Amino acid sequence: MYALETKGLSVDFNGFKALTDLDFTLEKGELRVILGPNGAGKTTFMDLVTGKTKPTKGEILFNGKKITRMSPSDISSMGIGRKFQGPNLFENLTVTENLEIAYKGSNGVFSSLLFRKKKEMKNQLEEILYQIGLYERRYDDAAVLSHGQKQWLEMGMLLAQDPELVILDEPTTGMTAEETFKTGELVQSIFKGRSVIVVEHDMAFVRQIAKKVTVLHQGQHLAEGSLAQVERNKKVQEVYLKEETHA
Numbered sequence: 001m002y003a004l005e006t007k008g009l010s011v012d013f014n015g016f017k018a019l020t021d022l023d024f025t026l027e028k029g030e031l032r033v034i035l036g037p038n039g040a041g042k043t044t045f046m047d048l049v050t051g052k053t054k055p056t057k058g059e060i061l062f063n064g065k066k067i068t069r070m071s072p073s074d075i076s077s078m079g080i081g082r083k084f085q086g087p088n089l090f091e092n093l094t095v096t097e098n099l100e101i102a103y104k105g106s107n108g109v110f111s112s113l114l115f116r117k118k119k120e121m122k123n124q125l126e127e128i129l130y131q132i133g134l135y136e137r138r139y140d141d142a143a144v145l146s147h148g149q150k151q152w153l154e155m156g157m158l159l160a161q162d163p164e165l166v167i168l169d170e171p172t173t174g175m176t177a178e179e180t181f182k183t184g185e186l187v188q189s190i191f192k193g194r195s196v197i198v199v200e201h202d203m204a205f206v207r208q209i210a211k212k213v214t215v216l217h218q219g220q221h222l223a224e225g226s227l228a229q230v231e232r233n234k235k236v237q238e239v240y241l242k243e244e245t246h247a
């Protein structure tokens with residue numbers, strides 16, 4: 001059984017075909033990178049999987065269960081977590097408080113959790129703080145973190161939700177080369193054992209983390225395979241060459 005499968009997935013926005021007949025499969029525990037030029041349909045695809053956008057046609061299966069047309073909150077509670085590109089944390093709360101809010105089963109910092117539950121949460125969040133390299137910063141407000149650290153905190157928040165499938169939308173946007181490299185290491189270590197989809201443009205980062213890559217173009221599946229295989233693919237080369245000529 002696949003972690004994620006789509007069959008004939010299509011969406012059109014008032015006649016504009018943003019995604020057409022997409023058949024896609026992701027194995028459990030697999031890390032997949034989705035590539036494609038601007039407007040290829042990558043974000044739209046992730047919006048469909050997370051229930052933010054409803055398909056015009058087709059099906060989405062998560063662990064073999066149909067999630068097509070389910071609400072974003074139901075999909076999230078089934079175990080699909082997503083980190084958006086932009087900052088999405090509480091600047092005025094501390095690093096730890098941000099993790100507490102994200103923690104699976106928590107109703108926020110003000111909820112009266114049972115003592116044992118609280119201890120369990122504390123241990124798990126401490127572990128996450130170490131994993132994302134922010135243990136020393138745990139009492140600092142999120143606002144004073146660097147751009148890279150904020151992104152890593154958000155990855156920790158995602159981890160705190162304990163999702164089976166993790167979706168990362170362009171996680172290295174705005175990062176220095178050094179931060180980008182560290183993000184690559186984090187993505188590979190902290191989400192180990194989970195299924196992961198990463199949408200990304202930065203080729204150094206893609207080279208660092210990618211095993212299998214799916215290339216979308218104009219809402220359609222263009223190529224799939226190892227990075228070396230898709231880079232050799234004539235159709236892929238044409239699409240990216242055109243992009244560069246237009247740039």
Ligand SMILES: Nc1ncnc2c1ncn2[C@@H]1O[C@H](COP(=O)(O)OP(=O)(O)OP(=O)(O)O)[C@@H](O)[C@H]1O
Nearest residue numbers: 013016017018036037038039040041042043044045
């Ligand atoms: N709600 C919407 N209404 C109309 N058109 C939309 C909507 N959402 C996306 N589109 C169009 O669908 C196409 C695919 O967009 P999408 O954002 O999925 O591409 P992308 O591959 O994520 O691109 P980028 O790399 O620039 O983020 C674009 O042409 C976009 O303008």
